[in-house]
Amino acid sequence: MNWRNVAELSEDVYWVGARDWNRRLFDALIPLPKGTTYNSYLVVGEKKNALIDTVNPGFEKELEAKISQIVDPRDVDCIIMNHAEPDHAGTIPHFMHLNSKAMLVTTSRGAKMAETFHKVPEKRIRIVSDQETIELGGKTLRFIEAPMLHWPETMFTYLSQGGILFPCDFFGSHVAKALYDDEVEDLIVHARRYFGEIMMPFRNMAEKALEKIKDLEINIIAPSHGPIHRNTQRILKAYKRWARGETRQKATIIYVTMWKSTEKMIHPIAETLASEDIEIALHELTSADVGDIVEDLVESRAIVLGTPTALGGMHPVALSATQLVKALRPPTKFGAVVSSYGWGGGAVRQAKELLTSMKVEVVGAIEVKGPPSESDVEQVIELGKTLARKIKNESH
């Protein structure tokens, strides 16, 4: 008996993916506290079989063993590549070698990437255009281009029979433990963290993709990481809000401090916001989990940045975190800065420039020489109140 778990989502549609329980970092940047999965799906038709996405390199034998429980891996006719990133496409060469008749199915941009990244020869690629279909016999796959979610070539695959959408990274989350969304209590938190890390910089493309699929009958959403959504409305509604950049009365506070002067201003501003009924999330940057910060930013209306001056500018840890925040393009509307310096200063100017370049309205910035005095703290409290008013006066 084969102990490997293969799940049938719908008639002749199988999850044949792999769980990576111990993966702790993605893209050399984002921590994965709950591991992840690489979801690959097998669709068995009367005439043809298709494999939708593959798995991260290192898991190819596991995928092969799982497919073998259903069909001979040499009988897979099409390998659908929704996305060329190696966590889904990295084992395509293994399967193309194993099975000389299989064709790779992808967009025209995907074809170029498959050649560049995975050395798939042109003659083994079938390029499909937007809305094109492939008939497997009793099963029809439709391809929906969804570019820049989050690479240029990304597309979704839709199986009409049963209404199953395979959107690859879109709607994904990094959770190893469960097959279905209803098996993870805090699924929406993981999904928001994933959205923030991967999709938030491309919110406008996400909105376009959501618009494109709005009339499809979708009963199951089967992404390439984490649980499969049976409760499709929940994730669709959340994605609509996140893609539109709807914010709450919430502030994300990030800071670093060498000798605690900056921290002596961060705590009163955080407490002032909280006493004004603003939801706060506070992260000390040398110990913070970047994914947690990003998850908070998805719905935060404001950001508070605390950094001392070090070497004439922002502390390098605060600088790199703020640059990452900028690159992720959160919907944050308002900002405040608190900072301590020893002699010439420089951090506040740089912090304000950075926040302004993110289209954040900097409501105020306080720069104090050495530790803050009582009157400095009073000013910080006033800044907290001003920021709270701004947050509350904005409708979304």
Ligand SMILES: Cc1cc2nc3c(=O)[nH]c(=O)nc-3n(C[C@H](O)[C@H](O)[C@H](O)COP(=O)(O)O)c2cc1C
């Ligand atoms: C490594 C290091 C570099 C610093 N560079 C500068 C600087 O270039 N200009 C300046 O005004 N202060 C500089 N300072 C002084 C700090 O900004 C000052 O001590 C400040 O109060 C520290 O705030 P903190 O307690 O929040 O870390 C430096 C301090 C350290 C430890």
Ligand SMILES: [Fe+2]
């Ligand atoms: Fe990806």
Ligand SMILES: [Fe+2]
């Ligand atoms: Fe991925």
